[in-house]
Amino acid sequence: MTDIQETVKPFRIAVFADFVCPYSYLAVEQIDRLSREYGIQPIWRPHWLHPETPPEGVPRECSADADARVERRNAWMKEMAPEQFERMRFPDKRQYSFRAFEALEFAYDCGLDFAYAAALYDLMWTQGRDIGETGTLLAAAEQSSLDPAGLKTALDEHLYAQRAFDAVHQAREVGIMNTPTIYLGRTRINGWTYYEVLQSVMEKQGLRPREAVTN
Numbered sequence: 001m002t003d004i005q006e007t008v009k010p011f012r013i014a015v016f017a018d019f020v021c022p023y024s025y026l027a028v029e030q031i032d033r034l035s036r037e038y039g040i041q042p043i044w045r046p047h048w049l050h051p052e053t054p055p056e057g058v059p060r061e062c063s064a065d066a067d068a069r070v071e072r073r074n075a076w077m078k079e080m081a082p083e084q085f086e087r088m089r090f091p092d093k094r095q096y097s098f099r100a101f102e103a104l105e106f107a108y109d110c111g112l113d114f115a116y117a118a119a120l121y122d123l124m125w126t127q128g129r130d131i132g133e134t135g136t137l138l139a140a141a142e143q144s145s146l147d148p149a150g151l152k153t154a155l156d157e158h159l160y161a162q163r164a165f166d167a168v169h170q171a172r173e174v175g176i177m178n179t180p181t182i183y184l185g186r187t188r189i190n191g192w193t194y195y196e197v198l199q200s201v202m203e204k205q206g207l208r209p210r211e212a213v214t215n
Contacts, residue, residue, distance in 0.1 A: 011207060013042040014183040016171050018049040019100050019117075021179040022073070022088065023192040025125040026081050028118050030195050031182070035114070037209040038202060043108075044117040046101040046164065047171040047179055050094060057093040057132055080192075089128040096132035098164060103137045103151055105160035105167065112146050119143040 015031055017024035031042050050058075060066070070090075078085045100120060107116035120140040123129040129136040134155060141148040154160055178190040184198065185205045202208075 011040060011185045011205070012183065013040050013185075014045060015042055015180050016045050016047040016176045016182075017117075017180040018047055018097050019120055019124055019131050020091075020095050020097055021049060022077065022090070022125065024180045025088070025121045026077070026084055026192055027180045027182065028121050029084065030198060031114070032118060033195065034198055034202070037211075038207055039210050042114050044104065044113045045171065046097070046104060046167050047176045047181065048097055048101070048168045049179060050097070051168070053094055053096050055096045055099075055132055057095050057130070059093050060091075080194075087126045089126060091124070091128070091130070095124070095130055098168075099134070099155060100131045100137060101164040101168065102155060102158070102160040103140070105163045106151050106154045107141075107144070107146055110146055112144055115144040116140055116146055 013031065013034065015024075015027065017027065034040070035042050074085070077088075103120075104113055104117060107113045120131060120137070123136055123140055123143075124131050129139070131137065134152070137155065138148045138152060140146075141151045180192065182189040182198070184201045185207075187201045187205065189198070189201065
């Protein structure tokens with residue numbers, strides 16, 4: 001017998017990502033478009049790529065191999081997402097993500113996790129701000145209609161530290177390894193992909209853009 005609760009379970013879009021991942025930055029615009037076209041509010045969840053990073057960050061590796069990896073990455077991103085790539089400013093160090101995850105939990109409770117994530121990605125990847133700094137986290141709050149004073153209190157008192165840690169642990173438990181990892185209903189997509197692929201997944205699960213439904 002089919003579980004009635006399962007049949008009425010709402011369609012969900014969930015994204016596991018780390019702010020320091022440039023591919024996750026590329027996904028923000030896609031998820032925003034998907035959200036608008038299909039009328040589904042996405043959930044943005046943390047996956048900590050580099051938990052070994054200290055709060056002050058780590059300078060980028062300087063070696064021939066590292067330079068070659070950067071060249072390959074940049075060439076790929078320039079080909080796949082040229083308009084976004086032109087706006088990007090790559091940091092000179094690996095930044096600390098965990099306080100940003102704490103802020104994301106605060107935003108989640110306010111129903112603004114996606115708006116906050118989008119603002120923070122923009123500050124880091126187009127304006128060169130450091131997400132390990134409280135000022136950057138508060139600036140993202142102002143840009144996403146989140147209460148900066150309330151967020152500062154939450155960060156100063158570590159009110160969401162345990163929840164952020166639990167969220168990171170949950171991502172590991174479900175086997176998240178790529179950033180971004182996108183769940184569209186029952187389908188899991190590992191890594192960045194073309195928007196047309198996301199659309200195809202939505203349609204295969206019976207969803208159509210809102211304009212198509214009303215026409």
